[in-house]
Amino acid sequence: MPEHPANAEPARADRVSVLLPLPLAGAYDYRVTNGMRVAVGDFVRVPLGRRRVAGVVWGPDRADVAEAKLKPIAETLSVPPLHDELRRFVDWVANYTLTAPGAVLRMTMSVPDALEPPRAISGYEIADAGRHALDDPAARLTPQRRRVLELLAEGGAATAGDLARRAACGPGVIKTMTAAGLLAPVALPAALPPPMPDWRLPGPPLSSAQETAAAELIGKVKRGGFGVTVLDGVTGSGKTEVYFAAIAATLERGRQALVLLPEIALSAQLLKRFADRFGAPPALWHSDLGHAQRRATWCHVADGQARVVVGARSALFLPFRDLGLIVVDEEHDASFKQEDGVIYHARDMAVVRASLAQLPIVLVSATPSLETTINALSGRYARLHLPARHGMARLPEIRVIDLRKQKPERQRFLSPPLVQALGETLAAGEQAMLFLNRRGYAPLTLCRECGHRMQCPNCTAWLIEHRRAGGLQCHHCGYATAMPPACPQCAAAASFAACGPGVERLAEEAAHRFPQARIAVMASDTLSGPRAMAELLERVERREVDMLIGTQVMAKGHHFPMLTLVGVVDADLGLSGGDLRAAERTFQLLHQVAGRAGRAERPGVVLLQTYMPEHPVMQALASDDRDGFFAAEAESRRDGNWPPFGRLAALIVSAPDADAADRAARVIARQAPHVEGIEVLGPAPAPLAMLRGRHRRRFLVKAQRAASLQSTLRAWLDAMQLPAAVRVQVDVDPYSFL
Ligand code: ADP
Ligand code: ZN
Numbered sequence: 089m090p091e092h093p094a095n096a097e098p099a100r101a102d103r104v105s106v107l108l109p110l111p112l113a114g115a116y117d118y119r120v121t122n123g124m125r126v127a128v129g130d131f132v133r134v135p136l137g138r139r140r141v142a143g144v145v146w147g148p149d150r151a152d153v154a155e156a157k158l159k160p161i162a163e164t165l166s167v168p169p170l171h172d173e174l175r176r177f178v179d180w181v182a183n184y185t186l187t188a189p190g191a192v193l194r195m196t197m198s199v200p201d202a203l204e205p206p207r208a209i210s211g212y213e214i215a216d217a218g219r220h221a222l223d224d225p226a227a228r229l230t231p232q233r234r235r236v237l238e239l240l241a242e243g244g245a246a247t248a249g250d251l252a253r254r255a256a257c258g259p260g261v262i263k264t265m266t267a268a269g270l271l272a273p274v275a276l277p278a279a280l281p282p283p284m285p286d287w288r289l290p291g292p293p294l295s296s297a298q299e300t301a302a303a304e305l306i307g308k309v310k311r312g313g314f315g316v317t318v319l320d321g322v323t324g325s326g327k328t329e330v331y332f333a334a335i336a337a338t339l340e341r342g343r344q345a346l347v348l349l350p351e352i353a354l355s356a357q358l359l360k361r362f363a364d365r366f367g368a369p370p371a372l373w374h375s376d377l378g379h380a381q382r383r384a385t386w387c388h389v390a391d392g393q394a395r396v397v398v399g400a401r402s403a404l405f406l407p408f409r410d411l412g413l414i415v416v417d418e419e420h421d422a423s424f425k426q427e428d429g430v431i432y433h434a435r436d437m438a439v440v441r442a443s444l445a446q447l448p449i450v451l452v453s454a455t456p457s458l459e460t461t462i463n464a465l466s467g468r469y470a471r472l473h474l475p476a477r478h479g480m481a482r483l484p485e486i487r488v489i490d491l492r493k494q495k496p497e498r499q500r501f502l503s504p505p506l507v508q509a510l511g512e513t514l515a516a517g518e519q520a521m522l523f524l525n526r527r528g529y530a531p532l533t534l535c536r537e538c539g540h541r542m543q544c545p546n547c548t549a550w551l552i553e554h555r556r557a558g559g560l561q562c563h564h565c566g567y568a569t570a571m572p573p574a575c576p577q578c579a580a581a582a583s584f585a586a587c588g589p590g591v592e593r594l595a596e597e598a599a600h601r602f603p604q605a606r607i608a609v610m611a612s613d614t615l616s617g618p619r620a621m622a623e624l625l626e627r628v629e630r631r632e633v634d635m636l637i638g639t640q641v642m643a644k645g646h647h648f649p650m651l652t653l654v655g656v657v658d659a660d661l662g663l664s665g666g667d668l669r670a671a672e673r674t675f676q677l678l679h680q681v682a683g684r685a686g687r688a689e690r691p692g693v694v695l696l697q698t699y700m701p702e703h704p705v706m707q708a709l710a711s712d713d714r715d716g717f718f719a720a721e722a723e724s725r726r727d728g729n730w731p732p733f734g735r736l737a738a739l740i741v742s743a744p745d746a747d748a749a750d751r752a753a754r755v756i757a758r759q760a761p762h763v764e765g766i767e768v769l770g771p772a773p774a775p776l777a778m779l780r781g782r783h784r785r786r787f788l789v790k791a792q793r794a795a796s797l798q799s800t801l802r803a804w805l806d807a808m809q810l811p812a813a814v815r816v817q818v819d820v821d822p823y824s825f826l
Contacts, residue, residue, distance in 0.1 A: 103149035109194035129169035285366035302333035321474025323683025343412025350421035356622035373399030401434030484692030530586035540577035610638030649688035765795030
């Protein structure tokens with residue numbers, strides 16, 4: 089049994105409360121039987137109904153169960169206990185997001201079988217008779233047997249399944265070889281500890297701006313204690329090297345570091361840089377990992393052997409043994425917001441965890457969010473600034489193309505100046521990128537005869553045509569169908585017209601214009617996974633691709649030295665709709681895309697196609713006036729008391745039919761709180777009035793900073809009595825307004 093940390097309270101007496109990773113109202117009381125030693129934070133298994141469930145000793149008993157009804161803890165599990173810091177974090181997140189603490193705990197206990205003792209794995213090694221047979225020409229081995237023996241001849245052992253796969257034989261072969269004495273069974277060691285990143289390895293010599301920033305962060309790591317630092321530097325300024333220096337200092341102190349990334353599938357280049365810098369890869373954490381790897385990482389995070397974890401937002405809930413630093417890279421990225429299950433913002437919650445665990449946290453971005461910018465301006469967060477690109481690279485020049493004047497040809501989407509620039513770039517042997525944040529071929533399909541638009545049966549959304557995959561898809565619910573042979577409304581045959589571009593259609597146009605160019609499309613659905621993504625990026629790096637056409641997956645962090653032209657096909661795309669952050673996000677996204685151009689010696693150019701050249705976002709991008717844009721944006725949010733000045737929560741009421749949704753929304757509206765400083769807007773149909781077959785009505789709750797939003801919402805929710813078919817989803821600090 090591992091040592092308990094000093095902060096664990098000793099087990100009081102014979103009753104404790106145990107939190108289970110289930111959406112229950114709170115922790116349940118259990119009896120501690122004679123002779124059992126439990127402390128707060130211990131993992132235990134307890135009876136629940138007819139099941140047995142693993143949970144965590146959460147504190148003293150709540151004393152609301154009669155002694156006679158109290159069930160005993162079944163067993164204690166030999167896993168390092170959950171630290172006080174993490175238990176308080178689970179409670180904090182549950183309270184803030186208005187979810188059950190057990191639902192938050194479930195994110196921490198996300199690999200249930202990691203709580204079981206490792207099963208001994210049986211494997212096979214080569215026996216002496218096997219060695220002799222390999223060397224003896226008279227032994228007349230079958231090719232399969234020979235391959236198995238050769239695999240094991242250099243020593244080592246493997247499982248039967250692994251051997252059969254590598255030798256391309258059936259498992260029966262291993263069995264008969266063992267019976268014949270050629271192989272010997274052995275017990276394999278449990279999962280090997282992950283390789284240790286080595287902080288002693290020298291990093292590259294830092295520029296003086298990097299050096300200053302790194303020294304500041306290293307000082308914070310050495311002193312320990314809570315503090316938020318914003319690492320603000322233009323794209324390509326070398327922010328990664330700076331936070332690597334802080335990670336090295338964390339490792340030197342023997343502590344663990346966590347790096348949160350918005351989309352781990354897109355981080356192949358970062359992982360490679362990490363491995364080059366520290367001689368070993370970091371531990372990875374994201375939803376695409378195989379179970380065995382998740383289990384190993386969870387265990388090694390808990391026992392402290394995984395020293396650096398690079399992960400998606402859920403990595404924030406891992407049970408680190410001794411966390412010393414958190415880095416949130418691309419902190420402005422909207423994908424840090426988890427939109428289902430427990431709805432939370434990983435960047436904000438990372439700051440909370442750092443504060444509860446008393447450790448430094450670094451928020452990294454070239455375009456920090458308005459939330460973070462305001463905190464930096466007010467002095468709550470420290471700010472480190474890298475003003476220039478590393479080395480000889482210059483920031484690209486950004487030019488606006490007015491689509492009202494520079495019209496593309498009919499049914500085409502590239503304007504004459506962009507076509508010309510593409511031609512020149514390709515002629516110079518350089519690479520170009522076309523950005524359009526829309527998957528598929530065309531966002532709308534309509535009947536030329538009757539005007540009928542192809543719509544999703546489950547959502548208030550058009551179906552998107554995909555030519556590669558074939559057919560029509562809904563990007564909200566995944567509904568897919570073949571393109572019908574005739575219009576479902578007027579029965580006209582072959583009457584469909586594709587309206588507007590997606591990346592596939594753009595690739596078609598580019599291929600038509602530049603038949604010699606090697607064109608690749610990069611979107612989340614055109615690549616089968618992280619590996620395919622990494623392979624494509626390598627092809628671009630090797631210059632086997634001349635023109636890369638893609639969605640926002642292409643905007644992130646990648647570094648292509650020969651890429652000198654970025655064309656943004658529809659810069660206005662993100663500006664419509666009722667999202668209060670639409671302008672901010674469009675600026676951040678386009679700035680990030682623009683940052684792909686001219687990252688090495690050759691200067692870069694970015695062309696923005698827009699129908700609104702006078703829009704503040706386009707103006708700010710073209711004149712490189714980020715701070716002016718954010719200042720204006722801050723003013724308008726302050727005026728309306730919108731976040732980050734005021735606070736916001738959304739309530740989505742949904743039901744299988746529209747009437748039920750309306751009725752429920754009316755009932756909820758009648759009970760709406762009347763509290764000073766809190767205003768309830770709605771109900772109104774949500775912009776996605778129907779999603780996955782459910783009809784949705786929305787309330788927005790706007791609160792002054794000083795008002796107690798959570799307790800008001802809790803009282804409101806507690807009073808609701810709704811039919812079982814009605815669901816109410818609470819989203820505190822909403823980022824999606826669909
Ligand atoms: P950012 O994260 O700010 O966009 P990066 O850290 O990716 O910038 O750095 C941009 C490029 O400059 C990368 O190719 C990186 O390897 C290189 N670079 C950054 N700092 C250094 C340094 N001190 N020495 C050598 N190369 C560096
Ligand atoms: Zn749909």
